[in-house]
Amino acid sequence: xxxxxxxxxxxxxxxxxxxxxxxxxxxxxxxxxxxxxxxxxxxxxxxxxxxxxxxxxxxxxxxxxxxxxxxxxxxxxxxxxxxxxxxxxxxxxxxxxxxxxxxxxxxxxxxxxxxxxxxx
Amino acid sequence: xxxxxxxxxxxxxxxxxxxxxxxxxxxxxxxxxxxxxxxxxxxxxxxxxxxxxxxxxxxxxxxxxxxxxxxxxxxxxxxxxxxxxxxxxxxxxxxxxxxxxxxxxxxxxxxxxxxxxxxxxxxxxxxxxxxxxxxxxxxxxxxxxxxxxxxxxxxxxxxxxxxxxxxxxxxxxxxxxxxxxxxxxxxxxxxxxxxxxxxxxxxxxxxxxxxxxxxxxxxxxxxxxxxxxxxxxxxxxxxxxxxxxxxxxxxxxxxxxxxxxxxxxxxxxxxxxxxxxxxxxxxxxxxxxxxxxxxxxxxxxxxxxxxxxxxxxxxxxxxxxxxxxxxxxxxxxxxxxxxxxxxxxxxxxxxxxxxxxxxxxxxxxxxxxxxxxxxxxxxxxxxxxxxxxxxxxxxxxxxxxxxxxxxxxxxxxxxxxxxxxxxxxxxxxxxxxxxxxxxxxxxxxxxxxxxxxxxxxxxxxxxxxxxxxxxxxxxxxxxxxxxxxxxxxxxxxxxxxxxxxxxxxxxxxxxxxxxxxxxxxxxxxxxxxxxxxxxxxxxxxxxxxxxxxxxxxxxxxxxxxxxxxxxxxxxxxxxxxxxxxxxxxxxxxxxxxxxxxxxxxxxxxxxxxxxxxxxxxxxxxxxxxx
Numbered sequence: 001x002x003x004x005x006x007x008x009x010x011x012x013x014x015x016x017x018x019x020x021x022x023x024x025x026x027x028x029x030x031x032x033x034x035x036x037x038x039x040x041x042x043x044x045x046x047x048x049x050x051x052x053x054x055x056x057x058x059x060x061x062x063x064x065x066x067x068x069x070x071x072x073x074x075x076x077x078x079x080x081x082x083x084x085x086x087x088x089x090x091x092x093x094x095x096x097x098x099x100x101x102x103x104x105x106x107x108x109x110x111x112x113x114x115x116x117x118x119x120x
Numbered sequence: 121x122x123x124x125x126x127x128x129x130x131x132x133x134x135x136x137x138x139x140x141x142x143x144x145x146x147x148x149x150x151x152x153x154x155x156x157x158x159x160x161x162x163x164x165x166x167x168x169x170x171x172x173x174x175x176x177x178x179x180x181x182x183x184x185x186x187x188x189x190x191x192x193x194x195x196x197x198x199x200x201x202x203x204x205x206x207x208x209x210x211x212x213x214x215x216x217x218x219x220x221x222x223x224x225x226x227x228x229x230x231x232x233x234x235x236x237x238x239x240x241x242x243x244x245x246x247x248x249x250x251x252x253x254x255x256x257x258x259x260x261x262x263x264x265x266x267x268x269x270x271x272x273x274x275x276x277x278x279x280x281x282x283x284x285x286x287x288x289x290x291x292x293x294x295x296x297x298x299x300x301x302x303x304x305x306x307x308x309x310x311x312x313x314x315x316x317x318x319x320x321x322x323x324x325x326x327x328x329x330x331x332x333x334x335x336x337x338x339x340x341x342x343x344x345x346x347x348x349x350x351x352x353x354x355x356x357x358x359x360x361x362x363x364x365x366x367x368x369x370x371x372x373x374x375x376x377x378x379x380x381x382x383x384x385x386x387x388x389x390x391x392x393x394x395x396x397x398x399x400x401x402x403x404x405x406x407x408x409x410x411x412x413x414x415x416x417x418x419x420x421x422x423x424x425x426x427x428x429x430x431x432x433x434x435x436x437x438x439x440x441x442x443x444x445x446x447x448x449x450x451x452x453x454x455x456x457x458x459x460x461x462x463x464x465x466x467x468x469x470x471x472x473x474x475x476x477x478x479x480x481x482x483x484x485x486x487x488x489x490x491x492x493x494x495x496x497x498x499x500x501x502x503x504x505x506x507x508x509x510x511x512x513x514x515x516x517x518x519x520x521x522x523x524x525x526x527x528x529x530x531x532x533x534x535x536x537x538x539x540x541x542x543x544x545x546x547x548x549x550x551x552x553x554x555x556x557x558x559x560x561x562x563x564x565x566x567x568x569x570x571x572x573x574x575x576x577x578x579x580x581x582x583x584x585x586x587x588x589x590x591x592x593x594x595x596x597x598x599x600x601x602x603x604x605x606x607x608x609x610x611x612x613x614x615x616x617x618x619x620x621x622x623x624x625x626x627x628x629x630x631x632x633x634x635x636x637x638x639x640x641x642x643x644x645x646x647x648x649x650x651x652x653x654x655x656x657x658x659x660x661x662x663x664x665x666x667x668x669x670x671x672x673x674x675x676x677x678x679x680x681x682x683x684x685x686x687x688x689x690x691x692x693x694x695x696x697x698x699x700x701x702x703x704x705x706x707x708x709x710x711x712x713x714x715x716x717x718x719x720x721x722x723x724x725x726x727x728x729x730x731x732x733x734x735x736x737x738x739x740x741x742x743x744x745x746x
Contacts, residue, residue: 023720031715116713 004052007044014041026112028100032093039089043082050078122180123171124198126164127208128247130157135240142233151223154236158219158243162212169205177201179253179317186256191308193315199253202607203458207250207381210462213593214373214469215243217586221473222365224583225480235275239369242268246374250381254314255304258382262300262346265375266293272370273362285358292355296345300382303338306331320388332389336405339386347379347442350416354663356439360431364476367431372438372472373465380442380461383409383449384608391452407539409450410531414546417443419658421553425560425648426656429486430475433561436659437512438468440550444527447543453530455605460527462604463519463597467511470590474505477583478565481576488561489645493570501579502566504587509562511594513555514629519598521629524551525622526605532621544621552628559636560647568643 014037021034104110134157142150171178179199186194198204219239226235245264252258267290274286304314310328311319318324328335343349348356359371370376383390390405417440424436441464448457478494478501479486495502511520528551532544639647648656 019719019723023716023723026716031719112715115715119711119713 002052004048007048007052011041011044011048014038014044028103028110028112031112032096032100035096036089036093039085043085046078046081046085048078050076122168122178122198122200123164124168124180124200124208124251125182127161127168127212128198128244128251130160130164131240131244131247133157135237135244138233138240139237142237145233147227147232148223150233150236151219151226154240155216155219155223157240158212158216161243161247162209162216165205165208165212168200169209172200172202172205188308191312191314193254193313193318194256195254195315196257197253198251199316200251203381203384204250206458206462206604206608208247210465211246211250211374212243214465214590215239215246215369217589218365218369218373218469218473221368221476221583221586222363224580225365225476226363227580231275235272235363238268238271238275239366242272242370242375246378249378253316255300255307255316256314259297259300259304262342262378263297265370265378266290266297266346269293269359269370269375272366273359275362275366279361282361285355285361289355289359292345292352295352296342296379299338299345300342303335303342306335306338310335316385320386322388322392325389325392332392333405336386336389339382339389340405340409343379343382343446344412345379346382347376347446348439349379349442349446350412350419350659351662353416353420353439353659354666357432357435357660360429360435364431364472364479367435368469368472368476371435372468376438376442377445377461377465380445380449380457383446384454384458387449387454390449406450406452410447410543411450413443413446413448413450414543414550415443416440417447417550418546418553421550421557422656423659424557425553426653427557428489428645430479430488430491430561430565431472431486433488433557434468434471434475437554437557438464439659440554441468441512444524444547444550447547448527448530451531451533451540451543453527453609455607455609456523456526456530458608459601459604460523463511463523463594463601466590466593466597467508467518467520470504470587470594471508471512473583473587473590474501474508477501477579477587478505480579480583482572483574483577485572488564490571491565492568492572492643493566494576495566497576498566498578500584501587504591505562505566507591507594509558510633512558513633514551514625515555515633516626517595517598519594519596519601521626522598522601525625526601528625529621548624548628551625552632555629555632556636556647559633560640563637563640564643564645568640571643 018034018036018038018041021037022031025031025034100110103115107115134154137145137157138150138154145153177200179197181195181197183196184194185196188194219236222235222239226232229235242265245261245268247261249258249261249265252261270286270290270293273289274283276282307319307328308314310331311324313319313324325332341352345352356371356376360367362371390409420436420439420443424433424440427433427436441460445457445460445464448454448460477498478491481494481498481501482491485491507518511518514521514524516522528544528547531540531547533540635647
């Protein structure tokens with residue numbers, strides 16, 4: 001098992017924890033944290049791929065075959081995407097927290113199961 | 121540029137000026153401008169006629185107009201020959217007199233400017249119709265006179281009857297326009313030219329082949345709608361809703377004769393069938409034209425007997441006289457047809473204008489049963505009406521006698537076929553009826569005991585002098601007949617001897633007038649019993665027929681609508697509504713409102729999707745590899 005596979009595995013575990021958290025917790029704040037966790041696990045995967053699997057054929061795992069030598073992007077592509085995702089996550093946190101506060105002001109409580117006014 | 125274009129330009133300019141500068145010009149000047157424009161056009165027409173005398177015929181090109189590949193002769197050009205010169209002089213001459221008359225007759229009207237603008241526009245379009253050297257340009261004038269007629273019939277636009285009469289006239293005229301357009305299409309596709317002098321040559325007409333009958337029929341339908349011939353005549357009596365000068369100019373003297381002009385202009389087309397014996401049904405078109413003309417003449421004359429409205433009597437008489445002209449055209453007596461057209465323009469305009477004076481004097485009364493006793497009070501007017509009536513009845517030496525005589529002689533021909541003799545007999549019978557109803561109108565209006573009270577509204581001098589000129593023309597026009605027929609027909613009319621035929625015609629004229637005088641002098645209102653009315657009013661039956669046809673169509677549509685309407689407007693929308701409702705209730709259950717359920721659904725379904733895609737791609741690439 002290579003270094004890359006270890007970090008990818010960590011990323012998968014983090015993502016699973018995040019998704020399960022969103023599905024089972026009722027507190028929107030916790031759910032929100034879990035979403036952040038999922039985003040960060042994706043960031044980790046992106047960084048891992050750009051660090052270990054770009055442009056350097058001998059570091060590739062044996063099972064992966066390249067169709068051509070230009071098949072992979074440059075080493076910085078993944079890192080750039082990480083920054084993009086982090087920016088979006090920050091913006092999303094602002095909007096999301098604002099929504100949660102607004103809901104708390106009107107409803108005096110923030111239970112995800114109770115907030116079902118738009119159901120059909 | 122030839123002076124012939126002045127004939128078109130002056131009325132057009134006058135119309136524009138009257139329409140735009142009425143407020144600044146004022147009433148008197150507006151009428152003056154309109155009349156002077158027409159006077160100028162008349163002078164130019166006379167000059168053109170003189171040129172035609174000198175140079176025989178010529179074409180004046182102004183510019184090219186339409187460019188359609190494969191079709192030539194679509195220029196903005198005028199054809200000046202004896203036929204168009206005669207028409208131009210008649211149209212502008214009569215129009216000038218009627219314009220002058222209108223200045224007095226319409227003096228109390230609010231919409232003076234609109235009236236003269238429309239009247240000038242009418243003259244311009246009529247002139248365009250007459251002078252056009254190709255069918256397409258003629259169609260422009262043809263539609264233009266239809267529009268001008270529409271706007272003038274509906275001049276009293278606050279009167280619902282006038283508005284609906286205008287609409288009716290326009291609709292029926294459009295039927296004719298469309299027919300004429302089809303004729304143009306047929307001729308253009310076969311002969312690849314629309315210029316009269318070009319496509320009326322034998323070698324071009326030869327190209328039409330079997331479609332010649334079709335083209336001829338389309339031309340005839342166009343002419344019938346414009347000239348109010350059976351069965352497209354119903355608009356003309358209703359058109360009397362317009363002001364009386366309009367009736368005189370458009371619905372008696374000029375526009376309605378456009379159909380006759382078209383028949384004469386396209387004469388080679390109708391004669392071609394005759395001469396070459398190309399088709400077995402050779403003479404059909406001419407026979408149809410003669411029979412329809414005779415039927416119109418007779419039925420309209422019968423209808424005129426049963427009328428009590430002075431203007432409607434004259435309208436039916438116009439129809440009847442137009443029937444004569446078509447009869448002559450069908451018989452090949454084109455010169456006689458145009459001769460009668462000219463004399464009819466004079467004496468019918470005279471009759472209408474006199475009727476206008478009478479109606480004006482009686483404050484709008486049009487029923488001859490409520491007139492009477494005017495003969496001593498309005499001697500000059502009475503005399504003018506008498507001259508017009510005698511001309512219409514065909515009493516020599518007035519113009520009507522000569523022109524009607526030349527038509528009847530033309531129809532009689534050599535008198536060898538029974539058909540021609542029968543048609544001649546119908547003509548004579550119509551002449552008898554004509555002289556009777558004319559006499560009845562004259563006697564009841566002027567010599568029967570007075571049926572009205574109150575002060576008469578005497579005409580001003582601007583209304584009387586055109587009557588005098590027209591009366592003079594009615595007396596004089598008959599003597600130019602020989603030359604006119606010769607120049608139109610291209611050959612001298614047959615030597616006339618005063619024989620039995622003429623004597624018969626003269627006798628029926630005198631008998632008709634005599635009967636009318638002896639019956640109605642005492643104020644008796646009708647000769648024929650009331651019960652005969654439905655038979656006399658055969659022409660008006662067409663109106664009823666149209667109405668019942670429309671009513672039966674509407675009844676059928678009603679029935680269908682009653683059956684179909686609930687289905688379309690209730691069942692169908694209800695079905696849509698219910699289906700949407702049930703679908704949405706079903707889908708609503710998916711939206712439970714539980715955020716956790718949503719996220720769980722998203723997670724599991726996306727995981728499933730990834731798995732499915734993964735295994736599928738494995739499967740496909742594995743299958744492709746082996």
